[in-house]
Amino acid sequence: MEIPNFASFEFMISKNQIQYIKSLSINKFRRTHREFIAEGPKIIDELINSPFNVKGIFAQAEWININGSALPNDTSITEVSEKELDRISNLITPNQVLAVIEMPENKKPPKTINDLVLMLDDISDPGNMGAIIRTADWFGIQTIICSENCVDIYNPKVVQATMGSIFRVGVHYENLEMFLSKNSSGKIVYGAFQDGKNIYQTALNKKSLVVIGNESKGISKDIIPYITDKVSIPAYTFSNRQSAESLNASIATALICAEFRRQSK
Amino acid sequence: MEIPNFASFEFMISKNQIQYIKSLSINKFRRTHREFIAEGPKIIDELINSPFNVKGIFAQAEWININGSALPNDTSITEVSEKELDRISNLITPNQVLAVIEMPENKKPPKTINDLVLMLDDISDPGNMGAIIRTADWFGIQTIICSENCVDIYNPKVVQATMGSIFRVGVHYENLEMFLSKNSSGKIVYGAFQDGKNIYQTALNKKSLVVIGNESKGISKDIIPYITDKVSIPAYTFSNRQSAESLNASIATALICAEFRRQSK
Numbered sequence: 001m002e003i004p005n006f007a008s009f010e011f012m013i014s015k016n017q018i019q020y021i022k023s024l025s026i027n028k029f030r031r032t033h034r035e036f037i038a039e040g041p042k043i044i045d046e047l048i049n050s051p052f053n054v055k056g057i058f059a060q061a062e063w064i065n066i067n068g069s070a071l072p073n074d075t076s077i078t079e080v081s082e083k084e085l086d087r088i089s090n091l092i093t094p095n096q097v098l099a100v101i102e103m104p105e106n107k108k109p110p111k112t113i114n115d116l117v118l119m120l121d122d123i124s125d126p127g128n129m130g131a132i133i134r135t136a137d138w139f140g141i142q143t144i145i146c147s148e149n150c151v152d153i154y155n156p157k158v159v160q161a162t163m164g165s166i167f168r169v170g171v172h173y174e175n176l177e178m179f180l181s182k183n184s185s186g187k188i189v190y191g192a193f194q195d196g197k198n199i200y201q202t203a204l205n206k207k208s209l210v211v212i213g214n215e216s217k218g219i220s221k222d223i224i225p226y227i228t229d230k231v232s233i234p235a236y237t238f239s240n241r242q243s244a245e246s247l248n249a250s251i252a253t254a255l256i257c258a259e260f261r262r263q264s265k
Numbered sequence: 266m267e268i269p270n271f272a273s274f275e276f277m278i279s280k281n282q283i284q285y286i287k288s289l290s291i292n293k294f295r296r297t298h299r300e301f302i303a304e305g306p307k308i309i310d311e312l313i314n315s316p317f318n319v320k321g322i323f324a325q326a327e328w329i330n331i332n333g334s335a336l337p338n339d340t341s342i343t344e345v346s347e348k349e350l351d352r353i354s355n356l357i358t359p360n361q362v363l364a365v366i367e368m369p370e371n372k373k374p375p376k377t378i379n380d381l382v383l384m385l386d387d388i389s390d391p392g393n394m395g396a397i398i399r400t401a402d403w404f405g406i407q408t409i410i411c412s413e414n415c416v417d418i419y420n421p422k423v424v425q426a427t428m429g430s431i432f433r434v435g436v437h438y439e440n441l442e443m444f445l446s447k448n449s450s451g452k453i454v455y456g457a458f459q460d461g462k463n464i465y466q467t468a469l470n471k472k473s474l475v476v477i478g479n480e481s482k483g484i485s486k487d488i489i490p491y492i493t494d495k496v497s498i499p500a501y502t503f504s505n506r507q508s509a510e511s512l513n514a515s516i517a518t519a520l521i522c523a524e525f526r527r528q529s530k
Contacts, residue, residue: 049507127392135516137509140501165509200527236405236526242314244402244430247519251400254516255523261501262465 010078013058013088017078021058021088021100027152034103036154038166040095041067046164052101058088059097067097090156103154109145109172109179113187116141116206116260119176121223122149122214123249129153130161131250132212137165139257144169145209147176147220176211180226184209189228191219192252196230204260212256215249231256275343278323278353282343286323286353286365292417299368301419303431305360306332311429317366323353324362332362355421368419374410374437374444378452381406381471381525386441386488387414387479388514394418395426396515397477402430404522409434410474412441412485441476445491449474454493456484457517461495469525477521480514496521 023029024037035055038047041063047054048070057077059067064079071077085094109117118136123129129151136144151158153171162169180189188208211227213219219227233255237243247255288294289302300320303312306328312319313335322342324332329344336342350359374382383401388394394416401409416423418436427434445454453473476492478484484492498520502508512520 131513131516134509134513138500138512140503140506140508161513163509163511168507168509200530233523234526234530235403238405241405242433243405244399244428244433246428247403248396248399248426248515250513251396251516251519254512254519258498258520258523261499265465265499 008074008076010076013078013080013084017056017058018084018087021098024100025090025156027155030103030152030154035100036103036159037090037098037100037156038159039089039091039098039156040160041097043160043162043164044097044099046167047099047101050167052104052167054099055102056100057097058085058099060085063096091160106173107170109143109170109174111183113207113209115143116257117143117145117209118253118257119145119147119179119209119211120150121147121176121211121220122217123212124149124151125215125249126151126155126157127161128215128248128250129155130158130163130166132253133158133162133169133171134165135250135254135257137162137169139261141257142170144171145176145179146171146173148173176220177222177226180209180223184226187228189226190231190256191224191227191229192256193219193227193230193232194246196232198234199231199256199259200234202229202231204263206260206264210256210260212249212253273339273341275341278343278345278349282321282323283349283352286363289365290355290421292420295368295417295419300365301368301424302355302363302365302421303424304354304356304363304421305425306362308425308427308429309362309364311432312364312366315432317369317432319364320367321365322362323350323364325350328361356425371438372435374408374435374439376448378472378474380408381522382408382410382474383518383522384410384412384441384444384474384476385415386412386476386485387482388477389414389416390480390514391416391420391422392426393480393513393515394420395423395428395431397518398423398427398434398436399430400515400519400522402427402434404526406522407435409436410441410444411436411438413438441485442487442491445474445488449491452493454491455496455521456489456492456494457497457521458484458492458495459497459511461497463499464496464521464524465499467494467496469528471525471529475521475525477514477518 058080188205191211235243295301323345453470456476500508
């Protein structure tokens, strides 16, 4: 497939552009072209105020009229009709604007741990990944290290679920075991386990790593030896009532991050 | 469409059954037949141990061999091949067993508030709704009151996201404004707002209602007058760094529930 040349301002989207944009929903094509998409005024507003490189904006006239002047001079803008936007959109209700964005290089994570770093061990659900990035941003966590089997953060469902936080939080893909074997010596590595110490009764050290396990399998066997401190979020049960066996991965992450921040205030 | 008669034990699924089960992904047909579906060994295990009435089990031989004897005597079981299960399943990877379940009546919520009650104001995303029910179950919350515009909890995506908690938590649909006007007098009604009081610095009263707003619009204008106590989950920012504008609705709910439970331990 030929990569279309984004012109500076066009009043029509080409077939070739439509095909190209649609291909970016698929990981293989994102990897080949190193570009991804984001949609909707709120997320695009965050994009414009980020260091990410916008390759093309496809928007309805109303959006361009209001926001066009805020875009960098070298942005290629294509005006699209509602129908055309619907053809390129991944949303059930397309929302005014779609951007094609350059994927940044996968930089190495910082070596010094000055603050909480999240490590995601095979998080596979796009909604969870997006919610984790958004939550990390809320709690001022700047670094997330993903295992190589985590869902791609440039998957459109992840991008949309971050609500723009993807443009602020540093996300790095690493072989977690190799990373931990090289970098975790002398450091605290927390992991959430059913039999861990009640997180609300543990003095948490924020210069640490926190490992979050896969949605159904939990933390990998190979990673467990690196965990120095097992913690747990206590369930609230009464009488003999049975309760949920576990929490959703993004919710567990949020509860852990919140407790770190609560304690350090 | 004719409702198929679930036989007691069949070695073959009929075309009519396939069509019927597929129709239950659609709200209109669920309302007409007052039945819904759930899938996978973990959730079906929770179902079997619940008071819900199972109308039919469609499972692969391996599952029936292990679990068949745990089913009530009057359960109709149909053995299905992997291919047949794939035809009736809503999952990307069908998982051994699917159940057709009778929808319980929408009972009135209890009038006395002895413990935290969640009120969901137009929660529309099935993943959020499922995660909220699962989280409520984890934190021992027994009553959730949904506004009439909330997503249907028997939507298959919601059912799967609850991981079985849907069979334990009492969920009621009500006109929230009418419910509050009748039942909130003299009671504390919490709502999460950006300008609310820091939840970690507020003594929370657990005999109360907590309103959770819609994913994009927040708490409805008509409900706001009933909120007696505005609370907020503080973001963690440093220097001039911008952070996420808001949290995902299910994550905000979890953080609020966790703080109620942490304070009452």
